[in-house]
Amino acid sequence: xxxxxxxxxxxxxxxxxxxxxxxxxxxxxxxxxxxxxxxxxxxxxxxxxxxxxxxxxxxxxxxxxxxxxxxxxxxxxxxxxxxxxxxxxxxxxxxxxxxxxxxxxxxxxxxx
Amino acid sequence: xxxxxxxxxxxxxxxxxxxxxxxxxxxxxxxxxxxxxxxxxxxxxxxxxxxxxxxxxxxxxxxxxxxxxxxxxxxxxxxxxxxxxxxxxxxxxxxxxxxxxxxxxxxxxxxxx
Numbered sequence: 035x036x037x038x039x040x041x042x043x044x045x046x047x048x049x050x051x052x053x054x055x056x057x058x059x060x061x062x063x064x065x066x067x068x069x070x071x072x073x074x075x076x077x078x079x080x081x082x083x084x085x086x087x088x089x090x091x092x093x094x095x096x097x098x099x100x101x102x103x104x105x106x107x108x109x110x111x112x113x114x115x116x117x118x119x120x121x122x123x124x125x126x127x128x129x130x131x132x133x134x135x136x137x138x139x140x141x142x143x144x145x146x
Numbered sequence: 147x148x149x150x151x152x153x154x155x156x157x158x159x160x161x162x163x164x165x166x167x168x169x170x171x172x173x174x175x176x177x178x179x180x181x182x183x184x185x186x187x188x189x190x191x192x193x194x195x196x197x198x199x200x201x202x203x204x205x206x207x208x209x210x211x212x213x214x215x216x217x218x219x220x221x222x223x224x225x226x227x228x229x230x231x232x233x234x235x236x237x238x239x240x241x242x243x244x245x246x247x248x249x250x251x252x253x254x255x256x257x258x259x
Binding site: 035085125137 | 179181188189190191193194201202203204205236238246247248249250251252253
């Protein structure tokens with residue numbers, strides 16, 4: 035089955051700086067890669083996703099890149115703000131079913 | 147549209163008992179997936195239902211089962227509860243391929259004593 039590795043487990047950045055979280059996946063059949071943000075005590079919230087026919091996608095301060103050959107994808111957050119502090123999860127799925135395999139999560143801390 | 151809802155929000159059960167959790171997806175969504183979230187193991191996929199059929203299953207023992215009804219509402223059942231089953235159980239609904247976006251419910255916090 036699919037295996038998703040996520041790094042780093044904790045990331046501390048100064049407010050206004052950029053943050054990058056990286057994930058690798060094992061199943062070359064995976065073709066859908068979402069990112070979720072989970073604040074303490076709340077449900078995971080879909081923030082951006084990318085499909086395997088696209089190399090990069092942006093939404094305001096958030097961008098995701100995908101390298102199918104290397105089987106890795108990354109989340110980029112620019113101009114970080116205090117409200118970006120949360121746990122971020124990457125995930126992968128494919129093969130016609132919608133079940134997601136998640137990375138272990140990155141705790142992003144924005145230092146004022 | 148109303149979001150994904152789950153009931154109950156909190157449950158306390160004793161080892162050996164069984165429990166049923168319920169999930170109502172977003173209107174029009176046909177796929178419902180279930181996940182277990184724990185501090186140690188993170189988010190783990192349990193199973194996915196689409197049009198009342200289990201389409202995909204994660205690596206969990208047979209004590210974990212589920213079903214989906216014709217209105218897309220889903221239930222999951224855990225029998226013979228163990229202490230290690232204490233977790234947040236999340237369901238997520240999706241329109242179904244090719245639109246794959248999954249939207250999570252608030253979860254059911256299960257505590258097994």
